[in-house]
Amino acid sequence: MEKLAVHFGGGALGRGLVVPLLEQSGYEVVLVDVNDALLERVRADKGYDICLTDAEGGLRTAHIGMLDAISSVHDVDALRGYLGRASIVTTAVRRENLRHVARSLVADATEESVGKPVVCAENVEHAGELFGRCLRECATTERQTACAESIVAPSTMVDRICSATWPEGTLVNTETFHELLVDSKVMPQTGVELIGVTDSIDAAFARKRLLLNTFADASSFLGMQKGLSYLHEAIVDEEVQGELAPYLAMFDTLLERKYGYGADELASWRERYRTRLSNPLILRDISTVARDLWRKLGVEERFAWPLLELLDMGVDVEPGVAVLVDLIGKSAGEPAGDISRRLEETWGGDERGRRLLEIAERHFA
Numbered sequence: 001m002e003k004l005a006v007h008f009g010g011g012a013l014g015r016g017l018v019v020p021l022l023e024q025s026g027y028e029v030v031l032v033d034v035n036d037a038l039l040e041r042v043r044a045d046k047g048y049d050i051c052l053t054d055a056e057g058g059l060r061t062a063h064i065g066m067l068d069a070i071s072s073v074h075d076v077d078a079l080r081g082y083l084g085r086a087s088i089v090t091t092a093v094r095r096e097n098l099r100h101v102a103r104s105l106v107a108d109a110t111e112e113s114v115g116k117p118v119v120c121a122e123n124v125e126h127a128g129e130l131f132g133r134c135l136r137e138c139a140t141t142e143r144q145t146a147c148a149e150s151i152v153a154p155s156t157m158v159d160r161i162c163s164a165t166w167p168e169g170t171l172v173n174t175e176t177f178h179e180l181l182v183d184s185k186v187m188p189q190t191g192v193e194l195i196g197v198t199d200s201i202d203a204a205f206a207r208k209r210l211l212l213n214t215f216a217d218a219s220s221f222l223g224m225q226k227g228l229s230y231l232h233e234a235i236v237d238e239e240v241q242g243e244l245a246p247y248l249a250m251f252d253t254l255l256e257r258k259y260g261y262g263a264d265e266l267a268s269w270r271e272r273y274r275t276r277l278s279n280p281l282i283l284r285d286i287s288t289v290a291r292d293l294w295r296k297l298g299v300e301e302r303f304a305w306p307l308l309e310l311l312d313m314g315v316d317v318e319p320g321v322a323v324l325v326d327l328i329g330k331s332a333g334e335p336a337g338d339i340s341r342r343l344e345e346t347w348g349g350d351e352r353g354r355r356l357l358e359i360a361e362r363h364f365a
């Protein structure tokens, strides 16, 4: 099999992490996106630049080469050809677009496209299972169903702070730190030197989700209300961090008891995340982090899920709920009655969610 990778999603993380990892692992990469202007620029420049803002000795810019850059909408024949030759497919498109990628893989399934591994580099819990469902839902013929079932999609954990400068240019500002791991139980090896495997994907995901995503997102939602412009400003804002402290402090209990982390290990991760997220050279627009509040309030998502788990452990979650209710009130931009109704829809269908709702209602004054 050729060392060819087809990557869907040329946004911040796709260009800032996934494509560079593939390229540095010796793969030729075909970028697939739906943004025609971006694709044209990348094709014309035969790639794009990334800037490592925290490299030793100062900023370090590198050119990331690209075999081709095509549209999943207009270049369907070319895409089919590349998919047939590829030994791995990767995505960084955001959760809501995974079903479109699944359709691209299954719609014109050929014999060559059967059995491809797909690594979804997304901030999505159990991304492999979600992608599997997307594949099955869009398969309507026997051939498509066989293709959907043959695709191996492990769950993943991905982390790097990336900020795209588009539409000004194709440069992505990022950092040296990165993690991209897949579940070894589903995919024992990725065949890509710089994409690793782990036998404890749930623990790795929970650590990154709570100590990085929940921290970054909660800070950004509150920071945006204060008129801050960038993620790093919200991380170093004492008022924002003071408000969030009782909520964020609760996560260690969950990470220690359910996932086996040690207190020192967690303290060291917390410090590492805080330092990275405070990097003032990555101008990550705060609105690209403080997005999709209601999705993130879902029972399996970063804001409510840890509280539900702690409830199960018999922990008093009231201090955390109070902070979360305040964050929702400030960020939702809706009257209290509407917020209450939406929370009922979001949490009320789940037994643990209803317990959380009861506590939350005490704080909606």
Ligand SMILES: NC(=O)c1ccc[n+]([C@@H]2O[C@H](COP(=O)([O-])OP(=O)(O)OC[C@H]3O[C@@H](n4cnc5c(N)ncnc54)[C@H](O)[C@@H]3O)[C@@H](O)[C@H]2O)c1
Pocket (backbone or CB within 6 Å): 008, 009, 010, 011, 012, 013, 014, 032, 033, 034, 035, 072, 092, 093, 094, 095, 097, 100, 101, 121, 122, 123, 124, 158, 159, 160, 161, 162, 163, 164
């Ligand atoms: N930006 C970060 O620092 C960061 C860090 C960790 C994880 N993530 C995760 O990475 C994923 C991507 O986030 P992002 O910040 O790069 O978003 P983004 O909006 O910058 O990029 C998404 C890209 O996907 C493209 N796209 C949408 N539908 C498509 C389709 N059907 N086919 C091909 N391309 C399609 C869009 O045009 C866009 O270029 C998300 O799941 C996010 O949670 C991002």
Ligand SMILES: O=P(O)(O)OC[C@@H](O)[C@@H](O)[C@H](O)[C@H](O)CO
Pocket (backbone or CB within 6 Å): 123, 160, 161, 162, 212, 213, 214, 216, 217, 288, 289, 290, 291, 292
């Ligand atoms: O992509 P989302 O909208 O699910 O999440 C946005 C942020 O959670 C996410 O981008 C992190 O905060 C970011 O990865 C911090 O580096």
